[in-house]
Amino acid sequence: MTVQRLAPLALLLTAALALSACQRVNNVPAALPAASAPQDGSATARLREQADGLLALHRQIVVLMDGEAALPPVQRREVQALGQQLFHELLQRQQALADAALKPGALEATTALLARIESEPVWFDADRLAFKEVLDQLATGLKSAQTLDAIKLARRAQDDLDTLAEVEKAYEQELKEVFGGFAKRGIELKREKWTDYVAKLKALHTREAVMKQHGAQLPAAADLAPEPPASAASGAMRGVAAKDREVFGDKLPPKTVLLSFDDGPHPRYTDEILDILKRYQAPAVFFELGQNLGKVGADGQVQPGNGSAVAKRVLAAGHQIANHSFTHGLMSKFELPKVKEEAANTEALLDAAGRNGDALFRFPYGARNDGALSTIEALKLRSMMWNVDSLDWSDPIPKSIAARVLGELDKQQRGIVLFHDIHARTVQALPLVLDQLAAEGWRFASYQNGQFVVSTDKAVAAPPPAPGELYRDSHALIIGIDQYTAWPRLSHAVRDAQSVRESLVTRFGFKADNVTLLTDADATRANILKALNERFGDVKRVKRDDRVFVFFAGHGSTRKLPSGREVGYIVPVDAGLNDLQADAIAMPQLQEVAEALPAKHALFVIDACYSGLGLTRGGTPAADSNFARTNARRIGRQMMTAGGADQQVADDGPGGHSVFTWTLLQALSGKADLNGDGLITATELAAYVAPAVSAIAHQTPAFGSLPGSEGGEFVFELPASAEPALSGAVAQLDDKASRLALKVDEASSAGRQPAAAASGAASAVQVTIKGLDGKDQALAATTARVDPGARVAAQRANDRGLQLYRERRYDEAEAAFKEALQLVPKFALAANNLGFVLYRRGKFADASAWFEKAVEMDGSRALAWLNLGDARLQAGDEGKAMAAYKTFLELAPKHARAAELKAWIANPSEGTRPKPL
Template sequence: MSLRVFLPLSLPLAVALSLAGCQRNENVPAALPAASAPQDTGATARLSQQADGLLALHRQIIVLMDGEAALPAAQRREVQALGQQLFHELLQRQQALAEAALQPAALEATTALLTRIESEPGWFDADRLAFKEVLEQLATGLKASQTLDGIKLARRAQEDIDTLAEVQKAYEQELKEVFGGFAKRGIELKRERWTDYTAKLRALHTREAVMKQHGAQLPAAADLAPEVPASAASGAMRGVAAKDREVFGDKLPPKTVLLTFDDGPHPRYTDEILDILKRYQAPAVFFQLGQNLGKVGADGKPLPGNGSAVAKRVLAAGHQLANHSFTHGLMSKFELVKVKEEAANTEALLDAAGRSGDALFRFPYGARNDGALSTIEALKLRSMMWNVDSLDWSDPIPKSIAARVLAELEKQQRGIVLFHDIHARTVQALPLVLDQLAADGWRFASFKDGQFVISGDRPAPPQLAAGELYRESHALVIGINGYSAWPKLAHAVRDAQAVREALVTRFGFKPDNVTLLTDAEATRANILKAMNERFGDAKRVKRDDRVFVFFAGHGSTRKLPSGREVGYIVPVDAGLNDLQADAIAMPQLQEVAEAITAKHALFVIDACYSGLGLTRAGSVAADSNFARTNARRVGRQMMTAGGADQQVADDGPGGHSVFTWTLLQALNGKADLNGDGLITATELAAYVAPAVSAIAHQTPAFGSLPGSEGGEFVFELPTAQEPGLSGAVAQLDDKASQLAAKIDEASTASRQAAPAAGGASGVQVTIKGLDGKDQALAATTARVDPGARVAAQRANDRGLQLYRERRYDEAEAAFKEALQLQPKFALAANNLGFVLYRRSKFAEAAGWFEKAVEMDASRSLAWLNLGDARLQAGDDAKAMAAYKTFLALAPKHARAAELQAWIAAPSDGTRPRAL
């Protein structure tokens, strides 16, 4: 039986985290010096009390929602309605706790609160995630305090948040299936079943007790008119008898959807949703809370707050603003004068933001009665309800949210969809929904002059939507140096280890799902067993998975009496004279590929000859509608390092073969030919093959295996997680740097402009097919607009790669591009400063480091870089100030002793001019 729980956070609560014993970054001191401002001695007790209340509510929500999907329909509606109300109360408690902890006089109390969140012995593992939103607000607010003590606490809060993100990534797929594992970060690893956690909570609370405790807040049947037909209402929403007074989704034409977002504006997620809607050319209605927009004075005049600027951006993007009350209260319980006040105050703030057009209203929780409805109508507002509820407020899994919306729309064939623009998971789920709707030919609607307005065109989706592309990822990675009968190799094991590292750390493959066989382990029996048992097990490998196989070692060829050649990969225990018995033939790999249940599989063979006599050529045509079809098409692809009459080079840079080194460069982002953040197998081959051919006497081949239906294996590029450039960042040596520039040039020169399917622009590269014949490999390169924030991150990542290759002009241009896209991008400012520093432009570099710490004063490396730049520029006083701040933030850094000695040195001219 599936289990769905209420998770009121941007991270799944079912992924439990124990920060008890969590080892924070040792660069941050656990004990902070006393704050300079007088401290409130009672603040610690008050924050502790608020934390207890927040956690109690968090636990009640979990008990309330645990297994609610199995309840009878009427009870399920009441449980969901109460769950929504408690969720909003939880948000208010989180906000109140964060605001109290951000008071200058509460710094010591805030330190105690963080310690408690991390290590309170009486709290269960999953309890700590109740405080994630609090931690995020603390990290942001304390960082802006510009005090050293505050910056230290901000770093500590951010590290706790980073731990949650790490756990989410590691457990999200497992969570989706069984809500199973809970990890404890630190020396001791602890796992706890979700059912064990909920069982502990049931000893403290029961659903009946929770409902009884909050029962006065439930919308009673007497407060609501009879339900409208199922075509006009669903989930927790109930309609009124005269339903024509309100707007429902059943009036939309077939295969038409109106998107709505409640409870905003949010300072970050609303803008991210605007970026997504822009990519899909989809209009939406944003039902906003007055309290998020500002306040209304006693004289009735609106006093816009920070949220008003977000609302103006919603309008500027072409979307509609609407009224969702002021406080998100249960309006069916309000006196009518209170209903009027809530609606009128929000109207004043919406007008102040520049709202025009239809004046729409949505009752919180869908709870209204005839009196409340008549009251808002007297203000010339019209109620708009929904008929498809995403339940994004309760479901932690973006894919699950998307599946629910798509299934309900498929069932009803039209709909007003309810989302909330205050959750990170909504941001993740929305592209999955829009991509499928666009692919299936749905149209988007808006509401104007009292009626639906349907867009005339059915928008095509972006080439590939961001988000989770696979349910699970599996890999077999093999590297053999120590052959007994064959010549020994120098770099194959290191190649395999580097590929495994990239899969796990860069592309999110779970370590347990990656089998590494090296040297004596890589026998014929072990290789075939790993392929057949791991990849042939339908219980382990599912339809929506991907499989990756990498082999680095010897390869050979056997010529058959017919004249046809068959390629082999050579295991460690193979003899020299009986390939058929001792080695693994390419047709066997084809059989393995056809038996895999995963939709996409990619074999990469770095061996002397990997020819495939039975394989058809694998020309892959570019497809501008790739996003529509790739998830449905089976893909079986292979790339090999060389041809029948060639030996592959085992002496590339960094202790790798030339082929694997180029492959790793490509996976670092260079093979993303259209800048969409995704590398398809075709893009990988289009970059690697001509690059390798230009620097070694070998011609990599690529193609599709029998059974492939045109699907593409896809790598999704992560964003860089590094703290920023500093003197500790490793770079390629001069030879490797020159080689990197050469392969980029060769790969670029090999591409020719070619028309692609559907009118998209494309490139064409002529490389060898798996049968040894030339083939024209086409790859779509239509540029994709990912939004300014994502584009800035990619430009920064590109700059980091170019810096490592000592290509400073290009790196500088990339970081400047990132800052043009995101002017407040502190990481890019630091990185630009460091490139200038490496070019001896010390004063200019210092200016960018200063901008970086102005944007984010907790960025310790920027303070270190600023000190170095000021010292080189001859300003010892400013250098010392920067170094002191750095040491306060990172007292155990590798350079700490050196800097402390410099600071302590006499200022009589003998102090070193450079460190």
């Protein structure tokens, strides 16, 4: 599958994908309800009518914006201006529908709305994307209602959101292909193409008709003008000759950018953007709507709302807040007293939030005239425009948004960039933009005392790219052989291969179709070479920005050449004992395969014995503070092996694995992330695995780069945990394996020594291990600590606690879960997990308290209710235990313990008492 750049029409995939609560005052009639809608006054009918209106507007925006990039400049500006107005109307309709569905007593009507979103037969597949924001608010709002019916409906809304995420992904990655099918409850795709969808909408609407309905029209051909200068391209103003009255990006020095965000503050996304800006040390100006900050009474009294607290956090983070009007209306069409009222009321709210510094104003849509500009100037405000528009309001694809911004900045070489802090997609696109700007040495500017102030230093080193951005695609060949025809049979190689494959697919996002698994009879020499050469050598399948992983578990051998040089081999299932050259696969052959790969990075992991490979090249790259960026430009070809030619590779490790693969899997669980940046490089992997394996088995793993490598590193990106909450069903290592896991961690840590980093590079530790040529080498692994933000850090602490619990290291697990809760106090999953560790140690009262906190934070967590029931039962409070069990059964009626609990609840005096862990 190839990833295609989306055509302009797909930038609309609709405007409805934005997650926003922004509203505007102009209630433009955007749609006609379906003729079949009931006309009675019931809540169900009202929600139905609101949904129809929202969908009709969604469709109109798609038609309006389809192909707009190909229009002449004047027409394109008119279309974009109307598109933004309709989009804000769409946001208002989404918010109104969500609010109506969340009203007390509307549960039956909300259920009917969900059913319609999921299965309305006359709607197209992509129509349902119009309701993503509504579903998101329902999933959150219903969950907080804390009633069982509402919680179950919240879970249903979340299921639908998950389905819509698949729809978005399908459009992003394969616009011209048919949607992939999925058989989950709710939305069932009819699999129409996007082009078919747009064609059907154009049968209902035309661009001209949409514009006419909303009081706009395309300029006639005679009125078309050439593209305006970059400084005035956004919201060109008629009747104002003195451009110096406003601030434009063309006044910035070269390679300098000022970031601006409109339409907030948003209760969620503004804070997430602040977190990103902090990591990049980038200043910004936030143009805020008065209605999002609070109200101003007829007597002029300011009544701050919830948004005012967000604005104060913006100021506390060192950024500017500025005026974006009160209602986001089209101020070029307002009477001048209305313009003054809009600006003045917002000024009062900004002052109440603590605003200081320059008083800046931005006209909504860039729509202004001389009278409006003079009016805001009379209030001592100065208009700031933009010359780089992210179009994040209309483009649902973060990569596309980032590419647009970077392309415009590259062309203009300076600029004020317009983003919106009310969209999830902006949160995803922003790090992609800032990372590239930092890599290219751009500087950030602010606006103070009537002039641009440019940072004296270049942008700081960027954190790792956003999730999913390290590689275009991932490919793997996994080989495991137990049942050799001539060589001694093994016990665990096939299981090793299967576990590695499972980890790649379920943990690291390798597509199942891209992972080839060859075991036993299938792992012949011919099949292995065919997979290596044909599958990985196909430039139509494997691209420059891909990665390739090869794992082999089986026999290895070494042949001594007449020259005295030794050559290592991996042994296929059909190899004989006496002719390695003809029957086995030599390391030079793997070297040729590695060099011929079109992929950026490749890693070969060989769980077998080797020596004398002679393939090492120049050691490992120096620690690099800009690792994530520079690594993307370097070819990487690396190999790690389990032991030397004179060593037996242990095939009897814990959990039915070899010692090497068991340690490898432990490392990939997150233990090899030595600097806590969420990435495990091949060097970090070797730095953890090699000393650990050497400490618990008589074998010495080797690691190094292959010829053709340019210092690039294969990278595993640790995912956010998808693990279940701790309960009695979570398996743990036995005592022997638990002791071994502790020994592995201690051995790996003991082998690391501080090392001096290269000038200007990150700090590092040094581990001495064998190179692929059999000689000792000092392996430098970067350990610069990275601040990932509180949410990510809490998730990683929780993941670490889960791993420690499985290893029966309860003190450390308890500390990890407490760390997670200290970072994010409302982390329900960590609260449950901390409670379960206490429960496991017999502290039932303390455990109950944490389980109670978990269900207070999130009443939909079925396992937390089960754990609470168990803890109360163990503490001797059967009444409260029964109440918790009843709630659990409502949420998880098909759980394995359901029958046992139902029997006891039905007849507690005679029924069998539940048997918790």
